[in-house]
Amino acid sequence: LYLEGDDRYDYRILRSSKNRFGATHEVGIFQMDESGLSEIGNPSEIFLEERSANVSGTSIYPSLEGTRPILIEIQALVTNANYNTPQRNVTGFNYKRLAMLIAVLEKRMGLAMGTKDIFVNLVGGLKIDDPAADLSIISAIASSTMDKHIEKDIILCGEVGLTGEVRSISHLYHRITEALSLGFKKAIVPSFGVKEKLKNVDIELYPVKNVKEAFKILF
Numbered sequence: 001l002y003l004e005g006d007d008r009y010d011y012r013i014l015r016s017s018k019n020r021f022g023a024t025h026e027v028g029i030f031q032m033d034e035s036g037l038s039e040i041g042n043p044s045e046i047f048l049e050e051r052s053a054n055v056s057g058t059s060i061y062p063s064l065e066g067t068r069p070i071l072i073e074i075q076a077l078v079t080n081a082n083y084n085t086p087q088r089n090v091t092g093f094n095y096k097r098l099a100m101l102i103a104v105l106e107k108r109m110g111l112a113m114g115t116k117d118i119f120v121n122l123v124g125g126l127k128i129d130d131p132a133a134d135l136s137i138i139s140a141i142a143s144s145t146m147d148k149h150i151e152k153d154i155i156l157c158g159e160v161g162l163t164g165e166v167r168s169i170s171h172l173y174h175r176i177t178e179a180l181s182l183g184f185k186k187a188i189v190p191s192f193g194v195k196e197k198l199k200n201v202d203i204e205l206y207p208v209k210n211v212k213e214a215f216k217i218l219f
Contacts, residue, residue: 048073048182051123053152057144060155060184061136062175063128069171069178071155073123074133076140081117092122093137094129101138101160108164108211111145132169134160135188138211139218148219154186155179156214164211168192176201188214 031037048071051058057076062069081087090098098120105111120137122128135158143150150156157175158166168190169175176187180203189198191207198205208214 051152054149056147056149057140059136059140059143059150060179061133062155062157062179063126063130063133064171064175067171067174069174070126071179071182071184072126072128072133074136074140075121075123076137076144077117077119078113078141078144079117081115086115087117087119089118090120092125092127093120093133097131097134098137100162101134102141104160104162104164104211105138105142105145109142109215111142113145116145130169131159131167132157132175134158135166135211135214139214142215142219146219150218151186153184154188154218155184156188158188158190158208158214160211166190166208166210166214172197173201176203179203188217 048060051060051073057078059074061072061074063072064070088095088099088102098118102113102118106113118141120141136156138160139150139156155176157169157172159169161167172189172194176189176198179187180201184203186204186206188206188208191209194205194207206214206217208217
């Protein structure tokens with residue numbers, strides 16, 4: 001068991017990495033108050049309650065912590081670099097994977113990123129290593145670069161490959177139903193097998209094969 005937290009926030013994350021049967025990667029999220037730690041029943045609401053609407057550079061990603069779906073706001077800020085070497089700062093996500101996503105934006109989408117400072121943050125101090133966050137992160141970066149906001153009622157998930165393709169991810173049904181329960185009405189998801197996985201889910205689906213298709217919907 002690992003207890004994670006940030007002094008800037010009142011909540012703590014209890015992470016179980018394994019039990020006697022093998023890896024688990026389950027989490028519990030607790031809030032620190034006068035009486036000690038108390039469980040947060042719906043962490044998605046906590047992480048999204050201060051979200052700003054109609055602002056460029058933000059997207060919502062349906063994360064999966066163990067078997068528990070949690071919606072996370074991803075923020076990106078892209079500005080002109082003030083120094084010879086552009087800055088690449090990321091909090092809560094793998095730095096090398098971020099570099100790959102930036103390269104995809106430049107090569108496949110034609111966005112000039114070489115002279116830009118890029119900052120990416122997962123709101124709430126959470127840390128993820130799930131490739132399913134790729135589409136949400138790359139969209140937030142593009143949103144800030146073009147200064148065009150993403151609709152507040154849409155979520156994005158999907159692994160992005162080097163050719164710009166959007167690949168299928170695990171537990172898509174659980175991710176989407178969590179978003180639906182919190183009022184999200186649209187989802188951009190990988191196209192492979194989506195009709196079978198989400199045939200009984202009442203949400204407006206946009207299956208995409210690549211990043212270019214996703215950006216046509218978003219922007």
